[in-house]
Amino acid sequence: MESTYDRLVSAAIKLMIEKSYAGTSIGMLAEEVGISKSTVIHYFKSKEGILLAILENFFPVAIKELRTVVNNKSISGTEKLRRFLYFQMKLVAESGDVLTLVIRETRYLGEEHRKIYNQRHREYEGLVVKIIEQIQTEETSLFKNKDKNLVMKAIFGMCNYTTIWYRPEGPLRIDEIADQFFDILSCNV
Amino acid sequence: MESTYDRLVSAAIKLMIEKSYAGTSIGMLAEEVGISKSTVIHYFKSKEGILLAILENFFPVAIKELRTVVNNKSISGTEKLRRFLYFQMKLVAESGDVLTLVIRETRYLGEEHRKIYNQRHREYEGLVVKIIEQIQTEETSLFKNKDKNLVMKAIFGMCNYTTIWYRPEGPLRIDEIADQFFDILSCNV
Amino acid sequence: MESTYDRLVSAAIKLMIEKSYAGTSIGMLAEEVGISKSTVIHYFKSKEGILLAILENFFPVAIKELRTVVNNKSISGTEKLRRFLYFQMKLVAESGDVLTLVIRETRYLGEEHRKIYNQRHREYEGLVVKIIEQIQTEETSLFKNKDKNLVMKAIFGMCNYTTIWYRPEGPLRIDEIADQFFDILSCNV
Amino acid sequence: MESTYDRLVSAAIKLMIEKSYAGTSIGMLAEEVGISKSTVIHYFKSKEGILLAILENFFPVAIKELRTVVNNKSISGTEKLRRFLYFQMKLVAESGDVLTLVIRETRYLGEEHRKIYNQRHREYEGLVVKIIEQIQTEETSLFKNKDKNLVMKAIFGMCNYTTIWYRPEGPLRIDEIADQFFDILSCNV
DNA sequence: AATGAATGAGGCTTCATTCAT
DNA sequence: AATGAATGAAGCCTCATTCAT
Numbered sequence: 001m002e003s004t005y006d007r008l009v010s011a012a013i014k015l016m017i018e019k020s021y022a023g024t025s026i027g028m029l030a031e032e033v034g035i036s037k038s039t040v041i042h043y044f045k046s047k048e049g050i051l052l053a054i055l056e057n058f059f060p061v062a063i064k065e066l067r068t069v070v071n072n073k074s075i076s077g078t079e080k081l082r083r084f085l086y087f088q089m090k091l092v093a094e095s096g097d098v099l100t101l102v103i104r105e106t107r108y109l110g111e112e113h114r115k116i117y118n119q120r121h122r123e124y125e126g127l128v129v130k131i132i133e134q135i136q137t138e139e140t141s142l143f144k145n146k147d148k149n150l151v152m153k154a155i156f157g158m159c160n161y162t163t164i165w166y167r168p169e170g171p172l173r174i175d176e177i178a179d180q181f182f183d184i185l186s187c188n189v
Numbered sequence: 190m191e192s193t194y195d196r197l198v199s200a201a202i203k204l205m206i207e208k209s210y211a212g213t214s215i216g217m218l219a220e221e222v223g224i225s226k227s228t229v230i231h232y233f234k235s236k237e238g239i240l241l242a243i244l245e246n247f248f249p250v251a252i253k254e255l256r257t258v259v260n261n262k263s264i265s266g267t268e269k270l271r272r273f274l275y276f277q278m279k280l281v282a283e284s285g286d287v288l289t290l291v292i293r294e295t296r297y298l299g300e301e302h303r304k305i306y307n308q309r310h311r312e313y314e315g316l317v318v319k320i321i322e323q324i325q326t327e328e329t330s331l332f333k334n335k336d337k338n339l340v341m342k343a344i345f346g347m348c349n350y351t352t353i354w355y356r357p358e359g360p361l362r363i364d365e366i367a368d369q370f371f372d373i374l375s376c377n378v
Numbered sequence: 379m380e381s382t383y384d385r386l387v388s389a390a391i392k393l394m395i396e397k398s399y400a401g402t403s404i405g406m407l408a409e410e411v412g413i414s415k416s417t418v419i420h421y422f423k424s425k426e427g428i429l430l431a432i433l434e435n436f437f438p439v440a441i442k443e444l445r446t447v448v449n450n451k452s453i454s455g456t457e458k459l460r461r462f463l464y465f466q467m468k469l470v471a472e473s474g475d476v477l478t479l480v481i482r483e484t485r486y487l488g489e490e491h492r493k494i495y496n497q498r499h500r501e502y503e504g505l506v507v508k509i510i511e512q513i514q515t516e517e518t519s520l521f522k523n524k525d526k527n528l529v530m531k532a533i534f535g536m537c538n539y540t541t542i543w544y545r546p547e548g549p550l551r552i553d554e555i556a557d558q559f560f561d562i563l564s565c566n567v
Numbered sequence: 568m569e570s571t572y573d574r575l576v577s578a579a580i581k582l583m584i585e586k587s588y589a590g591t592s593i594g595m596l597a598e599e600v601g602i603s604k605s606t607v608i609h610y611f612k613s614k615e616g617i618l619l620a621i622l623e624n625f626f627p628v629a630i631k632e633l634r635t636v637v638n639n640k641s642i643s644g645t646e647k648l649r650r651f652l653y654f655q656m657k658l659v660a661e662s663g664d665v666l667t668l669v670i671r672e673t674r675y676l677g678e679e680h681r682k683i684y685n686q687r688h689r690e691y692e693g694l695v696v697k698i699i700e701q702i703q704t705e706e707t708s709l710f711k712n713k714d715k716n717l718v719m720k721a722i723f724g725m726c727n728y729t730t731i732w733y734r735p736e737g738p739l740r741i742d743e744i745a746d747q748f749f750d751i752l753s754c755n756v
Numbered sequence: 757a758a759t760g761a762a763t764g765a766g767g768c769t770t771c772a773t774t775c776a777t
Numbered sequence: 778a779a780t781g782a783a784t785g786a787a788g789c790c791t792c793a794t795t796c797a798t
Contacts, residue, residue, distance in 0.1 A: 022212030036763050103353050150369050157350025158343045164292050187376035227780050400590030414784050481731050535728025536721045542670050565754035605759050
């Protein structure tokens with residue numbers, strides 16, 4: 001069975017994305033997992049600690065996975081973009097938009113931690129920028145004359161916004177959404 | 190000079206977008222504007238009233254303006270898209286992402302109010318869907334075989350995400366961002 | 379009738395001397411005065427604010443009164459000592475040993491406030507040192523060859539310890555205690 | 568090397584004198600000694616047990632030592648006073664004012680324990696009263712017509728207050744302070 | 757001898773709100 | 778139009794303690 005700690009982290013991700021950091025109380029978390037408030041503190045020391053644990057839980061895994069895609073020398077830039085979109089959308093579907101959580105809520109972290117996570121966030125974004133660069137090099141027209149950072153932000157905006165409106169019971173599956181996003185971006189018909 | 194009420198609404202938009210509804214307290218708002226907590230309540234009756242005022246302040250104006258664009262029979266769908274992007278980005282730049290605020294925080298409204306605002310929100314989105322439909326009719330390839338609702342969400346995602354990362358002192362002006370977004374979506378080089 | 383604020387300060391002095399700062403809770407204070415915990419915070423902003431109010435309430439009055447004794451040019455040093463002992467013992471009897479509270483608990487104040495109060499405390503002690511200096515000048519033998527600061531500390535020790543053991547229903551009245559303290563110090567029989 | 572138990576008692580004395588009983592937590596104690604909270608409880612059963620251990624550690628030793636001074640038939644009362652002052656000041660310097668801890672904090676002990684320790688405390692004070700009685704008998708003038716209990720309290724006040732202001736790096740050594748206290752009390756020049 | 761998991765009670769504080777002015 | 782007094786509910790956190798290991 002899943003450890004209390006893991007169940008807490010999962011519940012925290014779910015709640016904080018849905019209700020925002022400030023809108024999520026330790027009591028809610030405790031109730032969700034079926035333990036006492038004190039036990040939540042026992043594991044995370046403080047509310048900030050919960051956010052920290054989420055981020056610690058997210059970035060190492062996500063960056064690693066994305067990096068293997070980006071560093072793969074045998075596939076094209078557009079294929080990498082396609083794979084990234086699948087990866088990111090799966091992430092959004094599974095654990096909500098942890099990335100937006102990162103951006104929106106790192107303000108609640110102490111200076112030191114905030115720096116670390118901003119850095120990791122930039123690293124994550126940087127990997128997507130690399131994909132765009134590769135596309136700009138390989139393709140004749142896609143993303144030509146575009147600011148690569150802006151394209152990256154556009155892509156993340158598209159994907160992350162999904163957290164807000166996506167419902168599993170809706171008409172489109174997560175992979176269909178990823179497909180269509182890919183088509184929109186790559187100008188496929 | 191701006192009325193106390195107007196200063197309160199502006200401050201409320203700023204704070205609630207930055208810190209989320211739950212993360213913004215009446216005390217903060219009072220301090221920001223330099224009046225007492227009691228006076229804030231005096232104007233809005235309750236915290237929910239503040240959110241209400243923001244929405245009331247936003248939708249009628251925004252919907253009206255967007256509608257004149259959409260209903261204009263003499264311009265093409267792509268041109269409408271371009272104009273919408275300018276309009277939306279200006280909105281985001283000026284008063285932050287009120288739309289995301291709407292989506293994220295209407296949960297704090299009482300049932301009746303929530304319904305009203307969800308409806309207005311859908312109306313706003315619907316206007317953008319109409320633009321996409323016009324494009325699908327006119328153009329040979331753009332947005333062909335795409336779910337028009339998904340395209341709409343993709344566009345809003347792109348635009349609204351700007352609130353999170355856009356800094357006026359950054360390298361791109363708001364209208365340049367709108368331009369590039371238009372190019373990305375319309376597959377212009 | 380006494381204001382809520384004044385009643386709170388009096389109750390706080392009483393409780394904090396009896397139970398120490400850490401041992402006194404805002405809830406106790408509220409109950410003692412018959413109001414809610416929130417109201418205590420309403421007046422003092424924080425627990426530290428209570429300590430601050432006590433000190434602000436004590437020092438200006440005490441220093442002023444002691445200063446008029448010390449600056450009186452027409453009375454002898456020993457007479458000043460006698461008067462100080464009466465004054466200090468009355469203080470101790472009335473409002474407990476606020477001075478020891480100051481010394482013991484200023485650690486709970488923020489740096490800035492702590493400095494201010496340490497300074498005032500030194501000023502208060504300094505006035506007693508002046509009395510001892512006058513005695514050393516006038517008298518042939520009393521306090522000769524003694525460290526004036528140590529004598530001062532000895533006197534305060536004697537007086538302040540009273541808070542711990544003095545009971546109004548005990549065999550000695552406050553003025554009798556002051557009298558005997560004076561005799562012990564001045565070597566009167 | 569010192570046993571964990573002994574290190575805990577030492578740390579507890581230090582912390583509780585500095586921060587008061589209520590202001591000292593088991594967690595602090597654990598951290599100070601570098602072990603876990605559970606281990607502290609393991610040794611003392613409860614927080615009250617810590618106070619108990621301190622007192623048990625203090626009184627038997629202190630009373631025994633003071634008694635040998637008081638019962639010594641071959642020395643004068645004033646000499647006994649002098650020796651007591653040395654003894655008491657050394658105690659204060661070494662382990663802080665455990666006596667004041669006793670008076671201030673025995674309130675936190677259960678009824679039975681409180682009785683025992685109040686009794687021991689009275690016994691300790693009684694030994695000093697005996698010294699004063701001897702002085703009143705032998706000397707012609709010292710402490711004549713004074714309430715012997717009040718004199719005792721005055722002496723303890725002087726000595727115990729030292730805990731609050733004494734700093735090893737200050738201008739006076741512990742034995743010099745004892746000397747001057749003796750002179751002040753015995754009216755020596 | 758020593759510890760981690762878990763908790764209930766309580767402490768400080770924030771907060772939205774009511775009321776009287 | 779604006780505010781201070783007062784509060785109940787809730788939030789974060791500390792703490793002493795129990796239990797199993």
